[in-house]
Amino acid sequence: MQKLLKNWVKHIVAILILLVATVVYFSPSVIDGKVLRQGDDIKASGMGNSQMKQYEETAQPGEFSAWSDAMFGGMPYVATYGNPAPDLPQYKIVEKFFKSLSYRDASMVFTGLVCFYLLMCVMGASWWLALAGAFAFALASYNLIIIEAGHIVKGYVIAYMPVTLAGMALLFKRKHLWGAILFLLGVALSISNNHIQITYYLFILCLFIYIGFLVWKIKEKDWAELGKVTGIMVACAVLAVLPGVKGLYSNWELGQQSIRGASELTPKPNADGTVEKKSTGLDKDYAFAWSYGKMELLTTLIPNAYGGGSGGTLGQDSEFYKMAKAGGMKVGKEIQAPTYWGDKSFTSGPVYFGAVVCFLFVLGMFVVRNPMKWWLFAGGAFMTLLALGRNLDWFNDFMFHYLPMYNKFRTVEMALVIPGLVAPIIGIWGLKEILQEKASYEQVKKGLIGALVITGGLSLIVWLMPSLLLDFRSAYDAQYQLPEQFYNALLMDRATLASDDALRSLLFVLLSAALVAWFMVAKNKKTVATWVGIGMTVLIFVDLWTVDKRYLNDKNFFPKKDIQATYQESVSDQEILKDKDNFRVLNLNNPFLETNTSYYHHSIGGYHAAKLRRYQELIDYRLQKEINSIIASFQTAKSEADFWTVFQACPTLNMLNTRYVVYNPGQPPLLNPSADGNAWFVKNIKIVANADEEMAALDEIDPKQTAVVDQRFAAQVEGFTPQADSTATIQLQSYRPNKLVYQSKAATDQLAVFSEIYYQPGWKATVDGKPVDHLRVDWILRAMRVPAGEHEIVFEFKPEGYIIAANVEAYSSFLILVLLIVAVGYSLYTSYKKTKEE
Incomplete structure (x- = not known):
């Protein structure tokens, strides 16, 4: 019992250390109440949420809306209010502990710190090494840069990734109950936080890990354990999907209709006359626009190898600054310059794993003898290849067209979040093996030399001879139209940035190596192991903290009133x-x-x-x-x-x-006095055979007079010719995002065109309360045959799949909460009983 309490005290102290570090970093928001100017989050505020609020305030009990007319003429699931499902307690109550700190910034980092600390503890690391791993994962530069950009849901899904792996690790160790709990929670939180691309990447990594487990158990012929663990994982995965099914359904349905789905139009030829292979998802060029460069992967070790972020700043010692000042330009203490020179049109900053983390990763690959490291490595390597996108076109063109669902995602460099997870796992795992004396002296010696040669050697080359590996020129440089002398000065400064950071990384690598070497020669290894753990924690923390502050610091925070403006x-x-x-x-x-x-x-x-x-x-x-x-x-x-x-x-x-x-x-x-209004009757109908003809017809017709109808809807207007009626009227009587009511009056049957986006499934139409069909006209609009006389026409957005998914989500989330309470209660009871017996 005393040992158990001692362990809990260590964990509580560790969590407090992580919390204090987070609060200090994000003190402007946590303490001063300031907020970040997060570009994507600010844009999201304008995507219809503000308009939805006014309708939400006047909503009837039980009313919900999943359609917004705020953007692009109208689209589903970007702004919603209400819920078609009952309000039940949900398992996501566990998130409140993490998200209550400062939801849009600090909480993301704190979540990542705690979750990776948990994974390290599951893997048997000491609490100091678990802290080191937590900092290595959560403070990696990408995790801070996306916070500044406002990629909030992405940040949380990344932060929860270690929980899924912790569950798998426990299951592989035959700790089935807690393994199931963590695996269920990890998958469920990943899905319900609704960044499917990161979850997709995590699934691929888990698949690699599972294959490693499968091979292991097949070799041992341990069919019973293989079946038990597989069954638990499948059951947990199915159950975990259910609480996020509403978001999954929305993404799936919208994916069929959005730019992530297939086009019906014949692809246009490229400038060279070739025609790109038709995609069932995004256009390939759009998907691969943010591809990481092959040599740019050096930034994982040397942050400024490619100049940092776009629109960087240079100080008074820089050649560019001196040239500008000599040319009569008014400059302050710093001058903004295009320091980034990679393959992307712009970037907020590099993907930097940390010099210490890279060193430990290479060391870990040498000293860890568990074959599972190779499956982790393979998963990370595979995702690295995906992140290269167009820069490894022979590989990624195949993946784009044939890897299931992969062509639904863009910004492929995002795949580097998986190597960013794998590197600290293997790095801390290797260090654990060394400090627990599970690796032989020769293994450690070989690993130390290998890690020094690879990470230290690269850093040394870039420090002393940066132009040997790097060019410092970009295809995008021409857009800046810099005079030759200014451009040459910029190239020199880019080289200096890379060289200075290479020296910085080299020093961290040497200090890390020195700690390992100290342990190798130490006599009192138990005491030295503690100090090495502490030393590595400090090195990792300082290394990542100082680089992170380049891209997210106190200057990024502003009073709330400034953001609201x-x-x-x-x-x-x-x-x-x-x-x-x-x-x-x-x-x-x-x-x-x-x-x-x-x-x-x-x-x-x-x-x-x-x-x-x-x-x-x-x-x-x-x-x-x-x-x-x-x-x-x-x-x-x-x-x-x-x-x-x-x-x-x-x-x-x-x-x-x-x-x-x-x-x-x-x-x-x-x-614009020529706007056609909310609805009108047309005199003519033009039937076309396919999408190409429908789009081409828009160049020829006046939509106020003629409706273009795709052949697929021809049956609804077959044999019908609108009759001229100068007295006919149709008007919009009331509007809500989810319900539009029109009043029509005509002496003869008419074809009404509505200035609303046609979207099926979802929109239901009635005339005088009776369901009727409606069709698509003019490529994008709705239309309906309206009978003669006076009628009330109503369109309501009631997507049946969405409603079913919302109910499944509510009840399954409640079920998981109950199961978790029972499982945790049972586990604590058995632990208490066992401790009492001892």
């Missing part, structure tokens, strides 16, 4: 908000990269990584041309009336009911 109403907003009708707004300033417009209005543009495929193609083939024509007209227009002719020549914007055009937020918007 991001979405202050502009002059244009104030003018548009006076109009209480339902319409859409076009912002001419980067319309498809901003969310300021969608914060207040129904926007033609927006920003989302999974916009509807049909809408993206409407942008590519129609909207962009019309937007360019409006922009061009500013050179000739002398009054607002001069724009009216231009607006008349923008049929696609008009059919999307674009009433206002923002050209300068500080000025009143342009009014």
Whole structure:
């Protein structure tokens, strides 16, 4: 009992150390109440959440909405309110311990620290080595950089990864109950925090690990244990998926309809006349836009090997600064310069594992004798190859087209989160084997020499001869149009940045090697092992902390009022908000990269990584041309009336009911009198055979007069010819994101076109309360045959799959909570009983 209490005291002290470190790093937010200017999170605030709040406040009991008209004319699952499922206690209550610190920043790091500490304890590391591992994993530069960028859900899914591996480790050790608990929790938390790409990468790593276990048990012919562990893992995985099934369903369904799904259009030929192989997911070039360079992998050891982040700064000692000052430029203590020179168009910072971690990883590969290290290594190596993307095209082209679901994801460099998990595992594992004297002197000696040669040798070369391995030139440098003397100065500074950091890494490698060497020659190995553990912890902490502060420091935090000012109403907003009708707004300033417009209005543009495929193609083939024509007209227009002719020549914007055009937020918007309104009756129907013909027809027709119908919907208008009726009317009577009510009046049957995005499954239509079919017209809009007379037409967004998934999620989450309480209670009871008997 006393030993048990002593161990718990150690763990509590360790958690307190991790907590204090987190609070100190994030003191501006945790203590001072400041917030980060997280670009992606700020954009997410404008994706429709603000508009949803006003409808949520007036929602009826039980009402829910999963459709937002704030961006791209409307799309599902980007902003929601309400829940179609009962409100039951959920297992995710365990997250409150982690997320209560400071949800958008500090809590992510604290979660990662605790979860990796747990994994290290499961693997048998001392509490000092577990602390070292926790810092090595959670303080890796990528984890801090994504916080500054606002990738919040990604940060949490990364932070929870070690829990899944801890569960697997316990299961392999025949500790089935706690193994099942942790594996279930790890998978469930990964899925429910809803960053499927990271979960996908974790699944691949787990598959490699499981294959290693499978081979091991087959060799031993231990079929019973293999079957038991496999059964537990499968059962836990199935159960773990259920509490996240609503998010999974939303992602799956949207994935079929978004740019992550297949296109119906024939691919356009490239500039060289070749045609890219048709993808069932994202376009390959888009998916591989952020690919890590082969030599850029040096940043895992030397952070500034490729210049750090885009838009870096150089001090007064730099050649670029001296050149600028000599040229008469006004400069302060630092000057901003394009220090990054890698293969990406821009980056916030490097993926830096840490010099000490890299050294320990190589050392671990030499000294760990458990064959499972090779399966971990293979998983990390495989993900490294995926992260190279277009820079290893022969491999990744095959993976993109044939690895299941892989073409649904972009930013392939993200795969480096798995090597970032594997490296500290093997590194601390190896150090544990050394300090527990499970590795022979010869093994340690060989590993020490190998680790020094590889990590120290690379650092030495880049320090003394940086140009031997690195070029310091980028294909993107031409865009800066720097004079030759300035460019040469920049190249020298890039080389200096790499050289200085290489020396820095070399020193950390040498200090780490010295600690290992000290243990090798020490007589009192038990005492020295403790000091080596402490020393490695300090080295890892200092190494990563100081690099992290380059990219996330006190300067990144601002008073809340400064962040809230991001979405202050502009002059244009104030003018548009006076109009209480339902319409859409076009912002001419980067319309498809901003969310300021969608914060207040129904926007033609927006920003989302999974916009509807049909809408993206409407942008590519129609909207962009019309937007360019409006922009061009500013050179000739002398009054607002001069724009009216231009607006008349923008049929696609008009059919999307674009009433206002923002050209300068500080000025009143342009009014578009040619907007077609919320709904209208057409005189003609044009049937086309396929997607290519449907898109081409938009160049020829006036959507106000003619509806283009794909052959697949022809049965709904077969034999029907709209009859002219000058008295016919159709008007939008009420609007909510999930429900639109129209009133129609006509002497004859009509074909009504609605300026709303067609999306199936989900939208249900009724006429006078009776279900009716509706069809897609004009590539993207809804239409319906409306009978003669006066009728109430209602569209409601009630996706059946989403509703079922929400109920499954609620009940399964409650079930897991109950199972966890029972399992933990049983485990504690048996432990207490066993301790009492002893």
